[in-house]
Amino acid sequence: MKIVIVGAGEVGFHIASRLSLENKDVMVVDTSDEALKRVSENLDVQVVKGSGSSPEVLIDAGVKKADILLAVTDSDETNLVACLTCDILSPATKKLARIRLGDYDAYHEHFRTSAPHIDTIINPEIEVVKTIYRLMRVPGAVDVGEFEGGRVKIVGMRLEEGSLLDGLRLSEFSSRLGGVRPLIAAIVRKGQLIVPHGNDILQAGDLVYFISEATKLNEVLRFFNRRMKPVNRVLIVGGGLIGTRLADLLESKNIHTKIVERNPERCRYLAERMNRAVVLCGDGSDQSLLMEENIKDMDFVVSLTDDEETNILVSLLARSVGADNTITKISRFSYMPLMASIGVEQVVSPRLSAINSILQHIRKGKVLSAMSVHGEQAEVIEAVALQTSELVDTPISKVSFPRGALLICIIRDDEVIIPSGESVIKPDDRVIIFATREAVPRIEKMLTVKLEFF
Template sequence: MRIVIIGAGEIGFHVAQRLSQEHKDVVVIDKSPEALRRISDHLDVQTILGSGSSPVLLEQAGIQQAKLLLAVTDSDETNLTACLFARALAPELTKLARIRNQEYLHYKSTLTREILNIAHVINPDQEVVLALERMLEVPGAMEVNPFAGGRVKLIGVKVCPDSPLIGVRLMDIPDRYRDNRFIIAAIVRDERLLIPTGPDALRREDVVYFICGGDRVERVLPLFSPCTTKIRNAMIVGGGSVGLLAAKALERKGLSVKLIERDPQRCEKLAGELDKTIVLHGDGSDGDLLQEEGIREIDAFIALTGGEETNVLLSLLAKRLGAAKTITRINKFAYIPLVRAIGLENVISPRISAVHTIFRHVRRGKVISSVFIRGEEAEALEAVAQEKSPIVHKPIKDLRFPKGALILCVIRGEEVIIPDGNSVIRPGDRIVILSIRANISKVERALAVKLEYI
């Protein structure tokens, strides 16, 4: 499967890195010799120096043989031009483009259907706001990943010391909570991700990923984190494009919002575009200002400035001053485990959100969505079970499924099924599978065609 990536920045490098580890045929085009040198020094992929908007270079990259084009440079115009020539050179090619300019996004349907036939327009700002909304809708959650249009949710949460599940073997949980079925998909303990088995038991301070029906979250979450309270208000620091989109989104949710921005002219613009948000001119790192604005009564402090180091310091300050929950915007992938190690567990990243969208289109089989969890040590896939797949027509307990991979949920029509060993997958079912990184290719083959995959 050949994949052409235009742009060797953070997103392009990260996607190329992951694909090269899975032995995909990858070509990266970029105008920067330094960016391509970084690719060549670390990854086993082909690189081409030049503009990805050049039809000559697209042909040189083998665009006619490619299955997927990812246009993820920082230039919207380059990405759009690349998709234009790609459509002319390879009409059947699937194209994804990163677009940030709101003026272009007003014509999203035209770009995706009429002119360029782009399969998906990736807007990192909008993606990160969606992730923020999901996190605030589920108080206490560190991550919220919806599947099947929100009817199923995979949630990451830290186990509180007073959780009734501490010390309980996983095999005993279904009998105790028959009315609220859920599956514990993964446990992060001492910075290691574990795919648990029946005899395993939860410990305090574990980070747990569990899956359940979307309508059951309010009942299941308190089993892990009984001390959580509903988010009623939020304080945002950073009035850039992401901060503005976030404030609008939280207004629509009915939250009371304060937004701090240090640029007075930007404050005037924000005040003119926001209906109910209180816009404050000031420095978000000013502890006196935060205390004057009631940081101790704030349910969610959200650091959304353009500088990730600034966001980390802001969140640490807010946490020290008594904010109940902090959410930190981080761009560099390498920073995320470091930030979590110092106690800032709630992280949102425009680039990670963009990568999740991209990998939905990379996966083989009828994959509908894909998300990485905990530093990409594992991946959750939502896919449609096919007639010729080896996972259908057999009880799950009899499947020769790769070690480190679990079938977490089955969606059959309007029914959400949390399966057990006797559950049988039927063709056309939507299933959610969690797999460790090493076995993703085996899971892909199981979803795609009837092959021996052990």
């Protein structure tokens, strides 16, 4: 697979990093010498200097032989022109564009269906708002992914001392917990990702990723000393693109919303635009303002300013004056591993949301969705089992899954199946597979072609 990536920023760099480790042929295009130097010195990919919107540059990058073009610069206009130019030069190449501005929202379908066309539009702001709302709906969750239209959830949750699972061996789940119980997909312990086996014992402080049907989630949460509860009051700090989109969503759900924004002009715009949300002009990192707004009565405080240090400070201040739940927007990937150590657990990233959206479109096989787990260490992949796949018509115990991969769910019609060794995947079943980064290339092959041995 040959992939041309236009844009060597954070999203482009990390997508290139992921794909190069999977031995894909990657070419990165950017106008910045510094960005290209970072790519070429750290990744096993090729680079071309120039604008991705230029036909000559795209030809030099090999777009005519590319399977996929990813346009992920910080400029919506550059991304659009790059894809439209690519469609003229190489119509068969699949084109994905990152588009951030809300002005284009009404035209996404037009871009996909008109000629020249763009196969997929990815809006990080829309995706991160979806992520925030998923976190709000699962109390205590550090990470939440949804599959099969929300029927199946994967939840990452910190295991508290004294909970029912603390000190329990995975092989004892069936006898100790009864019929409705979590299926453990992964454990993160002291920063290390563990693909669990029956002999593994859960420990307080572990970040546990588990699978549950949505209808049974409340029953499963009791094992983590949690329970579902409605979200009624939310304070948003930062009235930018993401804050505005989130406020719109919360208003549509009849959730009482307050927005704190320090820019007076933006405050006036928000006050005119919002229907019911209360707009406060002030500094969200001002402790006295947070206390005046009865922060302890808020179900969630969401920090969405353009400055990540401010977002971290707001979350820490909110927790110190009584807020139970905070969600913090972070853009720099280098900050992510540090967040849990300072008490900031629920973190969202527009860039990571963009990467998750992109992954499903560059995977081989009929992949429906993909979600990164614990940074870039692993993925959860939802796919359709093709007739040609190595997975079908064979008992799971006889399938040669690579080390670091785990089949965690089979969905057949309206039935959600937690697989055992005797389970058999049928063609057109939906499967959900957890795979470490190293196991992903092998899983891609398993999802597409049955290997023949002679």
